[in-house]
Amino acid sequence: MTETKIRVLVAKPGLDGHDRGAKVIARALRDAGMEVIYTGLRQTPEMIAAAALQEDVDAVGVSILSGAHNTLCPRIVQLLRDQGMNDCLVLVGGIVPQEDIPKLKELGVAGIFLPGTSTEDIVTFLRANVKPRE
Amino acid sequence: MAEIKEISSPEQAELERWERETLAPALKKTPEAKKRFESVSLDEVNRLYSPADLIENDTARDISFPGEFPYTRGIHPTGYRGKLWTMRQFAGFSTPEETNARFKYLLAQGQTGLSVAYDLPTLMGYDADSPLAEGEVGKCGVAVSSLADMEALFDGIPLEGVTVSQTINAPASVFLAMYLVVAEKQGADWKKISGTLQNDILKEYIAQKEWIYPIRPAMKLVTDTFEFCTQQVPRYNPVSVSGYHIREAGATATQELAFTLRDGIEYVDWGVKAGLPTDEFVPRISFFFNAHNDFFEEIAKYRAARRIWSRAMRDRFGSSNERTLKMRFHTQTAGVSLTVQQPLNNIVRVAIQALAGVLGGTQSLHTDSYDEALALPTDRAALIALRTQQIIAEETGVANTIDPLGGSYFIEALTDKMESAALDYFEKIDAMGGMVEAIEKGFPQREIQDSAYRYQKAVERGEQTIVGVNKYQMDGESTEITTLVIDESVREHQIERLQKTRDRRDGGAVANALNRLRTAAQQNENTMPATIEAVRAYASLGEICSALRDIYGVYEEPAF
Incomplete structure (x- = not known):
C-alpha cells in the first residue's frame, strides 16, 4: 500500500486565454488530494512535455476550447512518448466535436471530457486509470 | 421565536403582520422546497419584496x-x-471573404449593425504565418493580418x-x-x-x-x-x-x-x-x-x-x-x-x-x-x-412602454x-x-x-x-445538429495573401513607418498617427505589434 499522491499537470496550450475551466479543474483535483501543477497560458506542446517530465507527473490534463485540439493533442502525446513517458495519461477537456473523439483516442488520448462534465468524474477517472508507481 | 423586533416603519409592521397571520400558517401546512433560494450568482433571494424593502429608497x-x-x-x-435597440450580431470566421458574405447575409435579414469577431492569432497580434498561429487561423473568428484582409472584409459595405x-x-x-x-x-x-x-x-x-x-x-x-x-x-x-x-x-x-x-x-x-x-x-x-x-x-x-x-x-x-x-x-x-x-x-x-x-x-x-x-x-x-x-x-409588446x-x-x-x-x-x-x-x-x-x-x-x-x-x-x-467546420486550408489562403501583400508593398516605406512608430512609443507621443502610416504602407499586424513589443515588452501573468 503506497500512499503516493497522483501528480497532474494541468496545461493550457494554444493562444486561447479562456482559463476558467483549467483553473476550476486544477482546484478540484487539489481538493481531491492530488498534486497539481498549472502551466499557465499559451504553452506549446514542447513546453508542456518538458514540464510533464520535469514534474514527473502521472497525467497531463489539456484544456482546449479553440478548435486547435487536432493540431495540438497528437503532438503532446507523441512528445511524451518520445521522452519515455508511456504511462503518462493525456486527458483533454473542452470543446471537441463528437467526430474528432475516436481519432484522438486512437492517437493515445486517454480521456476526453466535454462541457458539462463534473469535476468528480475527472477525479474518478484519474484514480481508476493512473498506473500505480513501482 | 418570541423575540421582540423593533418596529421601524408602518411598512415593516404591515409585513410582519402578513408573516404572522398569513404566511406562518401556510408554512406550517406546506413548507418551502428549500431553506435558501439563490440567484445564479449564489446570492440569497428573499421570499417576498414589499414596501418595507424600499424604505431607504427615495x-x-x-x-x-x-x-x-x-x-x-x-x-x-x-x-x-x-428607436429600438440595435440588433448587432457578432460574426467572424474563416477568411475575410467568407465573413464578408455572412455580414451581407445578416444585413439582408434586417440586422442593423455589424460586429466583427477576430480569430485568436489576430487577437494576440500574430500574423497568419506565425508558427504560433498554427491550427488557429480562422477558427474562433476571422483572420486579419493586414490592411489587404481588412479591405476584403468590408468590401461592398459602406x-x-x-x-x-x-x-x-x-x-x-x-x-x-x-x-x-x-x-x-x-x-x-x-x-x-x-x-x-x-x-x-x-x-x-x-x-x-x-x-x-x-x-x-x-x-x-x-x-x-x-x-x-x-x-x-x-x-x-x-x-x-x-x-x-x-x-x-x-x-x-x-x-x-x-x-x-x-x-x-x-x-x-x-x-x-x-x-x-x-x-x-x-x-x-x-x-x-x-x-x-x-x-x-x-x-x-x-x-x-x-x-x-x-x-x-x-x-x-x-x-x-x-x-x-x-x-x-x-x-x-x-x-x-x-x-x-x-x-x-x-x-x-x-x-x-x-x-x-x-x-x-x-x-x-x-x-x-x-x-x-x-x-x-x-x-x-x-x-x-x-x-x-x-x-x-x-x-411581445415589451418595447411599448x-x-x-x-x-x-x-x-x-x-x-x-x-x-x-x-x-x-x-x-x-x-x-x-x-x-x-x-x-x-x-x-x-x-x-x-x-x-x-x-x-x-x-x-x-x-x-x-x-x-x-x-x-x-x-x-x-x-x-x-450540424455545426460549422473551419477548413485547415484557411491558413494557406491567408498566408498566400499576406505573401502577395509583402511582395507588392514598398518595403522602405514599411520600415520607415515602423521606425516612426517605435520612436513615438519611446518618446511617449500619441502612437496613432504612426500606426495609421504603417497600416497605409501595408505593414502587417504582426510587424506593427512586434515594433511596439520592442519598446514596451510583453506581459507575463504572475501566478495568482
Missing part, C-alpha cells in the same frame, strides 16, 4: 424618470418607442452607412487604424463614421487574457485612441468597457457590475491625466454587459449600472454634462450558459436572457446561436438568434442592493490605488476564480440546475 433621487439623472429607468426619454463594432483589444489601435484607412479609401469622412472598438485592455488582464504588452503601456495605447478619436473621429466609440468576459470567466453579477464600472472609472482617470477634457471623451465611452440566466438579477444589474455611472461621473469627475452622465451599453447573451447537451434548449435560454437585456434598457444586443457551445454558428443558427430579437421587439419593471419592489430593492455591493468593491479597489494596481495584485482575478469554483461546486451538488446537464439528461442529443 423615488425622486434613486429611481427618477427616463432620460433624467441618475438614469435608473433608462437614458432615453422615449425608451424604445423612438462604412459611412453602417456602424461596426470590433472585438479587438491588445492590438486595438492597429484595428482602429485599419478601419479608418479602409473608410478613407471608400471615400468616407472620418468625422461622419461611427462604430465601436472594444479596446478594453483592463478586462483582458482580469478575465479574457488576450494581452500583449504590460498593463501600463497598454493603457497608454488606449488613452492614445481616446485622444485621437476625440480630435479626428468624433462619433466613434474608442472603448467598450466590458463586463461580458468578466462574467464568462466566472464572476457573479455583482462582480461583473463592480469590476466593469471600476474599469470605466480607471479609463476616465487615465484620460483626464493625459489632459483630455472629461466631457469631450467620456461621452464616447460605451459599455458591454452579459445577459445571464437569472432574469431579475440581470435587469437590476443594468439599472444599477446606469445609476452608478452617472453618480460616479458627477461625484468623482464633477461632470454635469448629460452625455457624460448617461451610460450606453451593448448586451450579449451568456455564452457560458449554453449547453452542448440538448442544444436546441439554448434557443429558449437565449430568448429569456435577451429579454432581460431589453427590460434592462440595452442600446444594442447580440443573441447567441444555439450551437455555440459546440462551434461557431451556422447560417441557420445565426438566423434563429436574430429572429429571437425580432420576435421580442415586434411581437419604458422600463416596465420600474417600481417593482423586487427590482428596485435588487437594484439598490447591487449598487451598494458594487460601491463596496469600489472602496476596496480605490484603497489599493485604483484598478491597475488591483489587477497587479491579482485582486479581481482571484475574486472571479473563487466565484467560478463556488458555482461549479453548486452545480455538482445539484443546488444550481442546468437542464440537460445535471437534471433531465438524455443520451446522444448533442450530435443532432
Whole structure:
C-alpha cells in the first residue's frame, strides 16, 4: 500500500486565454488530494512535455476550447512518448466535436471530457486509470 | 421565536403582520422546497419584496424618470418607442471573404449593425504565418493580418452607412487604424463614421487574457485612441468597457457590475491625466454587459449600472454634462450558459436572457446561436438568434412602454442592493490605488476564480440546475445538429495573401513607418498617427505589434 499522491499537470496550450475551466479543474483535483501543477497560458506542446517530465507527473490534463485540439493533442502525446513517458495519461477537456473523439483516442488520448462534465468524474477517472508507481 | 423586533416603519409592521397571520400558517401546512433560494450568482433571494424593502429608497433621487439623472429607468426619454435597440450580431470566421458574405447575409435579414469577431492569432497580434498561429487561423473568428484582409472584409459595405463594432483589444489601435484607412479609401469622412472598438485592455488582464504588452503601456495605447478619436473621429466609440468576459470567466453579477464600472472609472482617470477634457471623451465611452440566466438579477444589474455611472461621473469627475452622465451599453447573451447537451434548449435560454437585456434598457444586443457551445454558428443558427430579437421587439409588446419593471419592489430593492455591493468593491479597489494596481495584485482575478469554483461546486451538488446537464439528461442529443467546420486550408489562403501583400508593398516605406512608430512609443507621443502610416504602407499586424513589443515588452501573468 503506497500512499503516493497522483501528480497532474494541468496545461493550457494554444493562444486561447479562456482559463476558467483549467483553473476550476486544477482546484478540484487539489481538493481531491492530488498534486497539481498549472502551466499557465499559451504553452506549446514542447513546453508542456518538458514540464510533464520535469514534474514527473502521472497525467497531463489539456484544456482546449479553440478548435486547435487536432493540431495540438497528437503532438503532446507523441512528445511524451518520445521522452519515455508511456504511462503518462493525456486527458483533454473542452470543446471537441463528437467526430474528432475516436481519432484522438486512437492517437493515445486517454480521456476526453466535454462541457458539462463534473469535476468528480475527472477525479474518478484519474484514480481508476493512473498506473500505480513501482 | 418570541423575540421582540423593533418596529421601524408602518411598512415593516404591515409585513410582519402578513408573516404572522398569513404566511406562518401556510408554512406550517406546506413548507418551502428549500431553506435558501439563490440567484445564479449564489446570492440569497428573499421570499417576498414589499414596501418595507424600499424604505431607504427615495423615488425622486434613486429611481427618477427616463432620460433624467441618475438614469435608473433608462437614458432615453422615449425608451424604445423612438428607436429600438440595435440588433448587432457578432460574426467572424474563416477568411475575410467568407465573413464578408455572412455580414451581407445578416444585413439582408434586417440586422442593423455589424460586429466583427477576430480569430485568436489576430487577437494576440500574430500574423497568419506565425508558427504560433498554427491550427488557429480562422477558427474562433476571422483572420486579419493586414490592411489587404481588412479591405476584403468590408468590401461592398459602406462604412459611412453602417456602424461596426470590433472585438479587438491588445492590438486595438492597429484595428482602429485599419478601419479608418479602409473608410478613407471608400471615400468616407472620418468625422461622419461611427462604430465601436472594444479596446478594453483592463478586462483582458482580469478575465479574457488576450494581452500583449504590460498593463501600463497598454493603457497608454488606449488613452492614445481616446485622444485621437476625440480630435479626428468624433462619433466613434474608442472603448467598450466590458463586463461580458468578466462574467464568462466566472464572476457573479455583482462582480461583473463592480469590476466593469471600476474599469470605466480607471479609463476616465487615465484620460483626464493625459489632459483630455472629461466631457469631450467620456461621452464616447460605451459599455458591454452579459445577459445571464437569472432574469431579475440581470435587469437590476443594468439599472444599477446606469445609476452608478452617472453618480460616479458627477461625484468623482464633477461632470454635469448629460452625455457624460448617461451610460450606453451593448448586451450579449451568456455564452457560458449554453449547453452542448440538448442544444436546441439554448434557443429558449437565449430568448429569456435577451429579454432581460431589453427590460434592462440595452442600446444594442447580440443573441447567441444555439450551437455555440459546440462551434461557431451556422447560417441557420445565426438566423434563429436574430429572429429571437425580432420576435421580442415586434411581437411581445415589451418595447411599448419604458422600463416596465420600474417600481417593482423586487427590482428596485435588487437594484439598490447591487449598487451598494458594487460601491463596496469600489472602496476596496480605490484603497489599493485604483484598478491597475488591483489587477497587479491579482485582486479581481482571484475574486472571479473563487466565484467560478463556488458555482461549479453548486452545480455538482445539484443546488444550481442546468437542464440537460445535471437534471433531465438524455443520451446522444448533442450530435443532432450540424455545426460549422473551419477548413485547415484557411491558413494557406491567408498566408498566400499576406505573401502577395509583402511582395507588392514598398518595403522602405514599411520600415520607415515602423521606425516612426517605435520612436513615438519611446518618446511617449500619441502612437496613432504612426500606426495609421504603417497600416497605409501595408505593414502587417504582426510587424506593427512586434515594433511596439520592442519598446514596451510583453506581459507575463504572475501566478495568482
